[in-house]
Amino acid sequence: MTTAAVFGTGSWGTAFAAVMADSGTDVRMWGRRPEVVAAINAGRNDEYLPELALSSRISATSDPEEAAAGADIVVLAVPSQTLRDNLGTWGSALPGNADVVSLMKGVELGTTKRMSEVIADAGGVDPQRVVVVSGPNLAREIAVRQPAASVVASSNAGAAQRVADACAAPYFRPYTGPDVIGTEIAGATKNVIALAVGMAEGLGMGDNSKASIITRGLAETTRLGCALGGEAVTFAGLAGVGDLIATCMSPLSRNHSFGVRLGQGMTVDEVIAVTKQTAEGVKSCTSILDLARHHGVDVPIIEQVDAMITEGKAAQDVVDALLSRPRKAETG
Known part of the structure; x- marks a missing residue:
């Protein structure tokens, strides 16, 4: 049984957590705001995706150590310009052998680093463990389980395949590739x-x-x-x-x-x-x-x-x- 931790409780983080749960993955989400965490544990995230009823496979916590403990896959879904600061706060909680997934789409101000580079730099994560998921994935459409596809990219084919297996839901088709x-x-x-x-x-x-x-x-x-x-x-x-x-x-x-x-x-x-x-x-x-x-x-x-x-x-x-x-x- 694969276990994933999702850091971030916004629209795309929540939708991707639902995708993984529908593929048979157990998901623990980390959120900064206690009221959002409580809502997710009650089966909803009405602030971001009110149309989505969350699976019982999904739970949430405000404790990063609890969210990440024992996770095979860690998914990062925080705003791109906050990633470095967030990793400075809870990056040490990430399991050393987990695949680390970036859902973020941005280039860091000041350094012009891509998000995978920030993860490696600020989080001390081996680039071989970093996976990028990106595609035409509007969260509200995925929340109502409309068919979609995405790219799961990593320089490590094994990591890409593990993440693809963890998010291959009946309505969500991941394609693997090496071009991070x-x-x-x-x-x-x-x-x-x-x-x-x-x-x-x-x-x-x-x-x-x-x-x-x-x-x-x-x-x-x-x-x-x-x-x-x-x-x-x-x-x-x-x-x-x-x-x-x-x-x-x-x-x-x-x-x-x-x-x-x-x-x-x-x-x-x-x-x-x-x-x-x-x-x-x-x-x-x-x-x-x-x-x-x-x-x-x-x-x-x-x-x-x-x-x-x-x-x-x-x-x-x-x-x-x-x-x-x-x-x-x-x-x-």
């Missing part, structure tokens, strides 16, 4: 591209405009990922174009919805005040841009989104800046 870099870059940058697509929608633009941003955003993502050592094929798969489409087009996507409000004229602070949350692309756009510039990769959409987020540039000015760029071959 490509999978993580695709997962992080698609959030920024989704902000741009949402902004276009907020400005009243139609499907031609949104499809153009998605396609050119995929080109940026692929250039950056390959420059870092990722495999081009990854960006044509579930972790790449699959996740990009879902995040850019779905009203369930936090980044898409955030971008729509920006396009309608709201400021970042105003959107946060209304939604009571910050989209991951807002937090990571600057670090992704820094990473691209460090490697000499041209990422004009990400650059313009960052200018809007950090400098308050108007959405229409972002569009004008992109349309006025020098013309070139599509493959460039």
Whole structure:
């Protein structure tokens, strides 16, 4: 019997815990807030996924040692920019032989490290034990058990297979692969591209405009990922174009919805005040841009989104800046 610990009780952490429970894995969740922990132990997480009745295989605790004790798999599902601090607090509780799964999609501010690198650095975890799960996985759809697929990536094929076995539910199909870099870059940058697509929608633009941003955003993502050592094929798969489409087009996507409000004229602070949350692309756009510039990769959409987020540039000015760029071959 496989036992997993999930650190984080937000939407995706809770949905993934449910997936693992439905695959026959026993799950203990760690949460910072006692009221959320109590709700999970009562079979619900109404604050994040009210539509999901939790399996009796899932329990929760506020004690990281209790959550991690004896776990074969540890799943990290905290906000990406808090990962380092969290690992500094409870990273020592992680079992030394457990596979460590990253559900997070971001690039760390300041260091420009991918989440797997932060796990290895701040958590002292052997990179051979790190596994990344990423794909078109909107939590609310998974919570109602709609079919979905995802990529389970690790440099260690055995670790990837163990995690895939632990999350292979009847409605959730995991595919294994070795490309950790490509999978993580695709997962992080698609959030920024989704902000741009949402902004276009907020400005009243139609499907031609949104499809153009998605396609050119995929080109940026692929250039950056390959420059870092990722495999081009990854960006044509579930972790790449699959996740990009879902995040850019779905009203369930936090980044898409955030971008729509920006396009309608709201400021970042105003959107946060209304939604009571910050989209991951807002937090990571600057670090992704820094990473691209460090490697000499041209990422004009990400650059313009960052200018809007950090400098308050108007959405229409972002569009004008992109349309006025020098013309070139599509493959460039």
